[in-house]
Amino acid sequence: MTLFNILLYLAAAVVVVATGFAITRQNIVHAACYLIVSFMGTAVLFYLLGAPLLAALEVIIYAGGIMVLFLFVIMMIQYPPPSTRKAFSAKTWCPAMILVGICGLLAGILVFADPANRLRPVAVTATPQAFGDILFQGYWFPVEITSLLLLAALIGAMYLGRHNKRDNGK
Amino acid sequence: MILYWISGFILLIIKLGAALLALLLCAAYLVLAERKLLARMQIRYGPNRAGPFGLLQPIADLIKMMAKEDVIPEGADRIIFRYAPAVAASCAMLIFAVVPFGNSLTLWGSPIPLVVTDLNVGLLAALGLSSLGVYGVALGGWASHSKYSLLGAVRGVAQMISYELPLGLSLVPIVMLSHSFSLVDIVAAQRSWPFIFIQPVSFAIFFVSAMAEIKRIPFDLPEAENELIAGYHTEYSGLRFGLFFLGEYVTLVTLGSLTAVFFLGGWHGPFLPGVIWLLVKIAAIAFVMIWIRGTLPRFRSDQLMDMGWKFLTPVALINIIVTGAVLLMISA
Numbered sequence: 001m002t003l004f005n006i007l008l009y010l011a012a013a014v015v016v017v018a019t020g021f022a023i024t025r026q027n028i029v030h031a032a033c034y035l036i037v038s039f040m041g042t043a044v045l046f047y048l049l050g051a052p053l054l055a056a057l058e059v060i061i062y063a064g065g066i067m068v069l070f071l072f073v074i075m076m077i078q079y080p081p082p083s084t085r086k087a088f089s090a091k092t093w094c095p096a097m098i099l100v101g102i103c104g105l106l107a108g109i110l111v112f113a114d115p116a117n118r119l120r121p122v123a124v125t126a127t128p129q130a131f132g133d134i135l136f137q138g139y140w141f142p143v144e145i146t147s148l149l150l151l152a153a154l155i156g157a158m159y160l161g162r163h164n165k166r167d168n169g170k
Numbered sequence: 171m172i173l174y175w176i177s178g179f180i181l182l183i184i185k186l187g188a189a190l191l192a193l194l195l196c197a198a199y200l201v202l203a204e205r206k207l208l209a210r211m212q213i214r215y216g217p218n219r220a221g222p223f224g225l226l227q228p229i230a231d232l233i234k235m236m237a238k239e240d241v242i243p244e245g246a247d248r249i250i251f252r253y254a255p256a257v258a259a260s261c262a263m264l265i266f267a268v269v270p271f272g273n274s275l276t277l278w279g280s281p282i283p284l285v286v287t288d289l290n291v292g293l294l295a296a297l298g299l300s301s302l303g304v305y306g307v308a309l310g311g312w313a314s315h316s317k318y319s320l321l322g323a324v325r326g327v328a329q330m331i332s333y334e335l336p337l338g339l340s341l342v343p344i345v346m347l348s349h350s351f352s353l354v355d356i357v358a359a360q361r362s363w364p365f366i367f368i369q370p371v372s373f374a375i376f377f378v379s380a381m382a383e384i385k386r387i388p389f390d391l392p393e394a395e396n397e398l399i400a401g402y403h404t405e406y407s408g409l410r411f412g413l414f415f416l417g418e419y420v421t422l423v424t425l426g427s428l429t430a431v432f433f434l435g436g437w438h439g440p441f442l443p444g445v446i447w448l449l450v451k452i453a454a455i456a457f458v459m460i461w462i463r464g465t466l467p468r469f470r471s472d473q474l475m476d477m478g479w480k481f482l483t484p485v486a487l488i489n490i491i492v493t494g495a496v497l498l499m500i501s502a
Binding site for chain 1: 247250289290291294295297298299301302304305308309311312313320323324327328330331334338349351
């Protein structure tokens with residue numbers, strides 16, 4: 001077991017444990033904090049697997065951008081205190097179980113496809129330049145479609161915001 | 171082999187320790203410099219009792235903060251309340267790890283680069299850490315269980331995420347010009363011309379956004395004392411308040427050093443060694459920020475949002491398009 005493998009499995013364990021806490025905590029802010037830790041762990045995984053650009057984007061966009069917005073919304077709304085909420089009903093368990101089933105199936109396929117455990121994680125790197133070249137030369141069309149989709153969402157959000165203002169008589 | 175590893179590890183620890191010590195000393199004496207300069211601008215003396223010219227004032231402040239009682243208000247979320255100041259301070263300090271402070275030094279025949287770590291995504295790492303710094307404000311204000319803290323935190327989060335966008339966008343032309351995210355390469359690309367002459371618009375946007383990120387006057391709405399007492403850190407006392415305070419001044423130093431690296435040529439400069447030049451540039455940027463603090467009144471909330479979203483962001487986008495067009499024209 002090399003130092004690289006130890007770090008990799010350590011980061012993976014942090015991701016799994018933090019995500020587990022994120023979906024079981026009753027306090028919604030604590031859950032958000034665990035989710036942030038999970039994103040940071042994912043960033044470390046990306047870095048160790050040789051994708052520093054993806055690691056940086058994971059931190060900036062998910063840990064630093066989206067989760068901040070989540071927290072912002074949580075701080076603005078009054079959520080019901082933990083005691084009044086029913087945490088573990090069939091409604092919450094059922095989707096979780098389906099997801100666990102799918103993940104288990106995929107893990108099983110991965111293990112049985114390589115029973116001798118020949119495929120080991122190795123250290124490789126993709127420089128930001130190489131990543132950008134592949135993304136914008138090979139996949140420029142999906143990138144453009146996605147950006148169009150985001151633009152549509154942005155205009156929609158702006159329209160909703162304007163509509164509310166007129167209703168208030170301003 | 172083992173010896174090689176151990177020597178590398180020891181070197182790393184020494185570099186980390188030296189960078190951290192320099193950073194903390196800079197931040198501590200920046201507080202004193204700010205108080206002195208502001209005092210002179212307001213025609214008074216400023217702190218001058220502790221040591222000659224008040225030079226021991228930062229140490230006296232530190233002892234005062236350590237001796238104070240650490241109060242955790244009733245109803246506060248104790249765990250988050252305890253760790254939020256540490257998040258604010260550590261994110262600020264970690265940014266300095268990617269800032270190069272000189273040309274590589276040669277010791278016993280092997281070159282030692284004067285940077286803690288030269289990441290090939292250094293610029294993005296710095297932006298990511300500065301966006302993680304928002305959590306110190308958001309969680310600290312939320313966990314305090316106080317109206318003023320919560321209002322300050324909400325304002326702080328809104329302001330910091332609004333100004334992160336122009337902060338990041340203003341650096342895109344720099345990356346286009348230097349063909350790299352690495353701060354070492356960006357400094358190397360400015361050997362003949364600092365980028366401030368090529369990208370003055372980017373510099374202005376970056377400087378204003380950086381000031382908003384540090385939440386200083388005229389951008390100090392999250393801690394506006396006449397409305398919110400002290401905003402998100404109202405309920406903090408003792409060393410935990412000290413950590414917030416330290417984080418703020420360390421961010422001032424790190425953002426000053428990032429401005430120097432991206433626009434003022436980093437450690438490049440005639441006659442003097444690189445480290446001195448970087449210090450001079452950081453001091454100059456800090457001085458301008460203190461000067462602005464002593465001059466301008468606070469923004470109104472709507473003015474703040476308008477400036478971020480309706481002025482700085484579009485100008486930054488147009489600047490990127492113009493830079494791209496000019497670069498294509500030159501290469502064609």
